[in-house]
Amino acid sequence: MPRLIGTILSCMVLMLKTFCTPVSSIALVKNGRSDYTIVLPAEPTKAERKAAQTLQDYILKISGAKLGIINENSFQGKYAVYVGKTSVAQQLEISSIKDDGFLLAASGDNIVICGLHGKGTLYGTYTFLEDALGCQKFGNAPVTYETKKDLLVDGNMHSLQNPSFKYRQSYYPPSNDPEYLDWHKLQKFEDLWGLWGHSFFKLVPPQQYFAQHPEYFSMINGKRVATQLCLSNEKVLEITINKLTGLMKENPDAEYWSVSPNDDGGYCTCSLCKKVDDEEGGPQGSLIRFVNKVADHFKDKNITTLAYGYSSHVPKVTKPGSNVYILLSSIDAFRSRPLAEEPSAADFRKMVKEWNSVSSNLFIWDYTTQFTNYLAPFPYINCLQPNFNYFKENGVKGVFEQGSGDTYGDMAELNSFVQARLLWSSGQDVAKLQQAFFKNYYGNGGAFMQRYQQSIASALQQSGKNLDIYGNPINDYKGYLSPENIDIYSTLFDKAEAATETNPTLLSRIQAARLGIEYTVLQQSRFFGPDKFGYLQPDNGGGFMVKPNWLQRVSRFVKQCKKNGVTELSEGGISPDEYENEWKEIIAKGWKNNLAFNAKVTLTNPFVEDYPAKKERTLVDGVTGYHDFSYNWLCFYGKDMIANIDLGTEKNITNINMNFLDDPRHWIFQPAAVMVEISKDGVNYSKVATKNFNTPEEHYTNTLQHTVFPLSTTMQARYVRVTAQILSSLPDWRYHPIKKPMLCCDEIYVQ
Incomplete structure (x- = not known):
């Protein structure tokens, strides 16, 4: 018996040495060969298996060494990269991991990558690839890395990361790349929501019900109109529950289900709805009561609704149910200053505090683009960190940053990158984040691109003008988008292009970013017309004519738009081809004589x-x-x-x-x-x-x-x-x- 106890103690000491003694560095790969195995739990999850496969693939690409993958109940080797919730990982402080966070640690000669929930382990794997092996992923571009035969990992590596927000979405084209999403720990509608956004008519379609049952829809001025739903109608509740029941059967893994008003006004004012709204201080009352009834029917599901427009404020009486998530919009605020300081955001700040006082499930729907002109320069990036810190301090659990969506918009790659990093960890050094992006994404042109971003942000602040998500590049022709400032920006783009002219990939990225400035010039030329900087010039007959080669300039712009994934120039707006056709009509009409010109x-x-x-x-x-x-x-x-x-x-x-x-x-x-x-x-x-x-x-x-x-x-x-x-x-x-x-x-x- 004493001999057996001694043997056990010896094994324990050896194990502690193996997993607790720090080493200066871990030779994961030597001269293209590796003694390491990727070890998974005995019953790995889908995310853990993907993490192991991803790690294996990139180590092979970088070094030429292919690490085997095995479940830990079959592993008998000495050196391992433990991926997922293995028994080895459970000896470490993984109880501190929250949501889809992860632990990334070196323990003796071994490496541990462990998340407990969702894609945590996969997120940890991508972080390991970036921080330990030098891989980079920006925008829709392929992952970049330096091939090398030796891979050394810091023997003191220890990183416990928990997200600042449990829901993190940056809505720009890079998010259409699944690996980009996982690399940067972002989510998207399809990942989490079974039904997203403005959903009333997805639940009770007027084309199906209005003709026979107008009473299911809003009463306005004594008349039933298909603008919103009548939330006091019990049949509407029944139809909604039945519809959601069917959708939930089709998508049982979805975390959230939206029961939200349409993107418009027109709430119901029938006597029953009005009675509730009078008690609750507004139409948000009948909405929250209705949503609570739905949520009560689906107690094991998360039901979301929008605090937006007429439903923005907190009801006086009714509180959201425990499984109801409030998605509060910041749509009415200008973007020139952080939301905690911006005067036009005063009502929004009040609503954040009020909703946080009645619900522990608060998400924010925020905006980082100009919806009326997706390509218009929108220098809002310096406000992101103070905004996210403000959200976090006020109990916000998730953030949806709405950019240009699936179409390319102003500085989409930079915005998405910085948003992703701050949504994961709001305390990061923003200056270092931007510097890393510009250096890695634009190469030799990065310094000039960073100066452009700094110049335009500074010019906006100096102008003292408001940055409006429903503005246009004409409104600021005397401010940060003045022709004089555009000349400064254009010079910086010229230098960036010259610095990358031998690298077609980098040059193309700079030309994509330049679209915003060129769009501004074209749009402002419509405004200036016959004046200086307009698209017209004097003719020989006392009138005006279109500048030579102007249509060619428009065509070059349109070609660049299509090359870079611009599908629409505004929310629900025209395509690049339609924009070119619009210009063709303008040019074909030419100058029209007017006796009242400048009268x-x-x-x-x-x-x-x-x-x-x-x-x-x-x-x-x-x-x-x-x-x-x-x-x-x-x-x-x-x-x-x-x-x-x-x-x-x-x-x-x-x-x-x-x-x-x-x-x-x-x-x-x-x-x-x-x-x-x-x-x-x-x-x-x-x-x-x-x-x-x-x-x-x-x-x-x-x-x-x-x-x-x-x-x-x-x-x-x-x-x-x-x-x-x-x-x-x-x-x-x-x-x-x-x-x-x-x-x-x-x-x-x-x-």
């Missing part, structure tokens, strides 16, 4: 200050508006447009025409009626034409309404007054409790 314009009612364009001059500046209401259109909100144009002297007039924008998605409608008057003295006016427009029927297409007023005979006048009557109220199918109709007019031509 003095006086307005009776003020235009919308948020979209000033060229102020009153917008109506006579020589350039027309296009499908984006935020520039080249003069907008009027809730008030008629009454524009008086002084031609300077009496002119012979035969025709007056203009365009109005019809864009119901943004609550912009053609006028109810238009009246044109003329005068010789500016006091006595004669009505020369009128037109009444039909009541708008439901549609969501964006169109230009060209309106022509030919005069019966040639008339002489110095003054032209155009009165465009705005709709008195929003149509029922585009109801909003606060918004009013907006009217947008562009160039008024007097001929």
Whole structure:
């Protein structure tokens, strides 16, 4: 017996030496050969098996050595890389691993990579490949590494990593690469959600139910309308539960299921819904009560809902159920400053605290792109770390950073990389992260690219202007996107391209990043028109002509867009090919002579200050508006447009025409009626034409309404007054409790 005890003690000592004694370095591979085996648990998970295979593949690629993979109950060797929840890993402090975190440690001559949940072990494996073996993965590019016959691992390696947030998504094109996601510990909708986002009509489709059961949908102004669901209707709850039951059977592994309003207003105001909302302080009340009922039916599932728009605030009475996750939107805040400081985010900060006080399951839906112009420079990256730290300090468990999605957007690779690193560990050194990215992704051009990023971020701060997710590259033509600043940025891009001209891969990456600046130049040229920096230049006849080779410039831009995966230029917007066709139409039309060009314009009612364009001059500046209401259109909100144009002297007039924008998605409608008057003295006016427009029927297409007023005979006048009557109220199918109709007019031509 004493001899047996002695033998056991000797074995224990040997084991402790093997797994606890630090060594200066571990020779994982020597001269292309390895004594190590990859050891898995006796019953490995799918993620653990993938981790082992990944490790084996990359060690082989780097060194030429192929390590065997074996389950630990069959392992009899001496040297191992223990992958997953092996019995060896359980001797270490793995109880400190949280969520999908992991432990990465050298123990004696062995290496341990262990996660307890989800993809933790796989995340640890990719971290080992990067930190210990020097592999790199940026964007959709292949993994880079240096081939070498000897692989030495730090014998003191010890890294316990737990994520700052349990849900981490950066929505940019690199996330379409599965390995990129796992490498950078990111997730995506398909990984976690059985049903994502605005889901009401996915659960109760109006095309299936509205005709026979309008009572399932919102009542607005006494009429049932298919904008949202009637949440007090028990049949709606039944249909929702039945629909989710079927979906859950099809996708039993999904962690979250969304029961959320559509991306719009129009909540139900029937007597039963209104009674609940009056008790709860708003329509968020009927929503949370409804979601709680669904969650109570699926007690073993996580039900998510959106705190967004009319459902943003916390109900007065009802608290979210224990398995209800609140996804709170920061959509109303400008992005020039961190959310903890930004004045326009004051209401958002209040909501973060309120929701955190009633729920331990708070996610944030954040935004890091300009939805109206995905390629527009959007220097927001310096706000990311303070934002994530603010989220973490306020109990947020998950973050969805919405970038340009599946289409390429401004600095997509940089944004995705930095977001991923900070979502995993919000305390990382951002300067070092950016420096590493620029050096590794752009090579010799990296220093110039980093200077560009620093320059544009600094110019934004110096301008003092707001960075708007619904802005455009025209609004800041006097600020960080001024032609003078664009010259500075272009010079840096020129130097970056020159530094990489012998490396087609690096050069292509820099040209992709340059798309934002070129897009800005093209868009601003539409705004400037015949002015300096516009696409027009004087001709020999007193008018203007399109600059030579301008279409070729547009075509080069479009070609680069398509090469780099730009599929749409804005959310739900046009493709690069459609953009080129739009330019072809503009160029084909050329310059249109206008007696009112640069005439003095006086307005009776003020235009919308948020979209000033060229102020009153917008109506006579020589350039027309296009499908984006935020520039080249003069907008009027809730008030008629009454524009008086002084031609300077009496002119012979035969025709007056203009365009109005019809864009119901943004609550912009053609006028109810238009009246044109003329005068010789500016006091006595004669009505020369009128037109009444039909009541708008439901549609969501964006169109230009060209309106022509030919005069019966040639008339002489110095003054032209155009009165465009705005709709008195929003149509029922585009109801909003606060918004009013907006009217947008562009160039008024007097001929």
